[in-house]
Amino acid sequence: MTGKIVSCGTVLLDPAGRVLLAHATGTNHWDIPKGQGEPGETEAQSALREMVEETGIALDPSRLTDLGRYVYRRDKDLHLFVARALQDELDLSRCVCTSMFPRREDGVMIPEMDAWRWIAPAEVAQYASRSLTRLFETTLSLAQLHRML
Structure with missing residues (x-):
């Protein structure tokens, strides 16, 4: 066992091959x-739950293709x-984040994600x-994933 944190997520692509990215509140990424x-x-359950919590989009499990585990950072896969x-x-104006965390400055609970965009590779x-x-x-080429789906 590596002791690394494993984060589970979904690469959601639109029909044009753009990827859904969510803006992490209070950061520039x-x-x-x-x-x-x-x-x-x-x-898969973790990835689906995170998708709902961070975007409000509920995917049927049958729509997921498992890509496997990737090295991400020294401390996280x-x-x-x-x-x-x-x-x-496709209409990201309907996205909502229900996952909350305390803001560093004052402890007020704020959404983990506060904006969403379709981003070209x-x-x-x-x-x-x-x-x-x-x-x-x-x-993990987004263009290859787009062709694969």
Whole structure:
């Protein structure tokens, strides 16, 4: 056992091959919906729960394709799934984040994510963290995932 944290997430692609990224409140970075599993959850259950908590989008488990586990950072691996967004999931104005955390300055509870965007593969580096950008640029090609779905 490596002792690494494993974060489970979903790479949700729209029909044009853009990826859904959510803005982490109070930061300047965007990320795929992901997070650590809860006791008793499978990786897929964790990824689906995180998607609902961070976007309000509920995916049927049958739509997920398991991509496996990837090295992400020294302290964290990602177990990722991919799915294609359906027509009624493309309108990101309907997204809502129910996952809350205390704001550093004053402890007020605020949503973990506060904005959502469809990002073209070529634009990922402008939004995402270095770790996520590196993953998509070196190991997990968004263009290949788009063709696969």
